[in-house]
Amino acid sequence: MCLATLAATAPLAQPAEAQRPRARDLGVPFDGEPGRLNAITDVAGVTVGHTTLIRGSGAKVPGEGPVRTGVTAVWPRGNRTPDPVFAAWFSLNGDGEMTGTTWVEDSGLLEGPVMITNTLNVGIVHHAVVRWGATRSTDWDGVGYPPWLASLPVVAETWDGTLNDILGQHVTVDDALAAMDAAVAGAVPEGNVGGGTGMICHRFKGGIGTASRLVTIDDARWTVGVLVQCNYGSREQLRIAGVPVGAEITDLMPARPGPDGQSLPADDGADREGSIIVVVATDAPLLPHQLKRVARRVSLGLGRQGSTSGNGSGDIFVAFSTANRAAARERGAISSARMLANERLNPIFGATVEATEEAIVNALVAAETMTGADDVTVHALPHDRLRAILRTYGRLGG
Numbered sequence: 001m002c003l004a005t006l007a008a009t010a011p012l013a014q015p016a017e018a019q020r021p022r023a024r025d026l027g028v029p030f031d032g033e034p035g036r037l038n039a040i041t042d043v044a045g046v047t048v049g050h051t052t053l054i055r056g057s058g059a060k061v062p063g064e065g066p067v068r069t070g071v072t073a074v075w076p077r078g079n080r081t082p083d084p085v086f087a088a089w090f091s092l093n094g095d096g097e098m099t100g101t102t103w104v105e106d107s108g109l110l111e112g113p114v115m116i117t118n119t120l121n122v123g124i125v126h127h128a129v130v131r132w133g134a135t136r137s138t139d140w141d142g143v144g145y146p147p148w149l150a151s152l153p154v155v156a157e158t159w160d161g162t163l164n165d166i167l168g169q170h171v172t173v174d175d176a177l178a179a180m181d182a183a184v185a186g187a188v189p190e191g192n193v194g195g196g197t198g199m200i201c202h203r204f205k206g207g208i209g210t211a212s213r214l215v216t217i218d219d220a221r222w223t224v225g226v227l228v229q230c231n232y233g234s235r236e237q238l239r240i241a242g243v244p245v246g247a248e249i250t251d252l253m254p255a256r257p258g259p260d261g262q263s264l265p266a267d268d269g270a271d272r273e274g275s276i277i278v279v280v281a282t283d284a285p286l287l288p289h290q291l292k293r294v295a296r297r298v299s300l301g302l303g304r305q306g307s308t309s310g311n312g313s314g315d316i317f318v319a320f321s322t323a324n325r326a327a328a329r330e331r332g333a334i335s336s337a338r339m340l341a342n343e344r345l346n347p348i349f350g351a352t353v354e355a356t357e358e359a360i361v362n363a364l365v366a367a368e369t370m371t372g373a374d375d376v377t378v379h380a381l382p383h384d385r386l387r388a389i390l391r392t393y394g395r396l397g398g
Contacts (some may be wrong), residue, residue, distance in 0.1 A: 018397070037212065052194055053068075060374050064168065074227055082112075090317050117162045117171055122156075158277060201232060203254060205381070211356075212226070229277045235249070245389055248306055249385055266348070279318055279319075291319040300356075303397075
């Protein structure tokens with residue numbers, strides 16, 4: 001089988017009928033009220049772009065393929081303004097990479113997009129973000145900091161070496177630039193797209209997923225949005241809506257063809273751990289120390305799915321607020337910012353946990369069965385069996 005190379009950019013504003021079913025469409029019950037799109041782009045100003053690379057089949061030949069990979073760009077304020085946002089990050093387990101976080105930690109600011117790709121393409125994508133900013137600072141007068149240059153980019157990764165020729169480093173600078181340029185608001189494609197193209201989650205096909213929550217604090221309405229690139233977890237750990245789905249579906253494990261045509265285990269060494277990158281956005285006026293607390297709450301959403309964040313897992317999260325625009329970009333001596341009182345943060349915490357949980361399930365539901373390098377096949381989570389299991393446990397919604 002020969003798979004064609006997909007277009008470098010995957011359009012995001014797809015009509016509703018073009019979208020695959022999402023977890024709620026299957027009757028998976030979740031807590032909380034989602035936004036209109038149930039996506040990170042429900043936070044006004046946030047845009048997402050993907051570059052998806054799929055080509056070749058058969059035996060893995062380093063440098064040639066098969067290719068099952070990509071890159072995803074998340075812009076906090078879109079790609080038409082260089083204004084930073086207040087931000088923070090958190091590592092639940094650090095066997096992974098998210099560049100630029102030492103400056104996020106010290107400054108409390110995120111400049112430019114959050115980029116997500118595979119492990120061995122971090123440097124290439126990092127270079128692309130710098131190039132993107134340098135080429136757009138043509139009006140810089142040489143005084144102060146070039147307005148578009150994110151010189152310490154935030155680039156995160158998970159490993160896609162089971163399905164993808166990861167040693168070939170097939171994501172190029174142009175691919176990353178295309179994802180940044182393609183970023184738009186609206187519905188976000190999920191599953192086998194962008195950085196999530198070759199990812200595996202709980203031994204099913206994983207990838208990109210997103211969700212959002214609306215919360216009311218006193219008389220104000222705020223939005224929390226989450227985007228995940230999920231590539232973690234053993235099968236037996238998987239829980240959906242509190243139901244031990246992984247223990248109920250013990251077949252459909254990653255497999256490769258044997259010499260006599262029988263199916264053999266993939267033997268990819270990824271049956272226990274893995275990684276997940278999570279991006280949290282909100283329009284609530286939060287300062288960096290509060291966003292650090294929000295980023296930590298992602299861990300609870302991950303735990304709802306059964307993850308224990310193993311030793312070899314890279315579970316790394318970043319959270320930002322699109323509020324306080326003037327304060328975040330202020331370069332004068334004094335700036336003023338608004339913040340929610342700490343005593344009012346509980347709904348934001350709860351929304352983060354809920355949206356993280358749903359974003360992971362949306363990734364699993366959206367992802368399709370994929371055959372990649374060395375003819376390894378990773379199966380999609382079967383929708384019919386998921387519904388039947390939830391029904392058995394009394395958890396299937398309407």
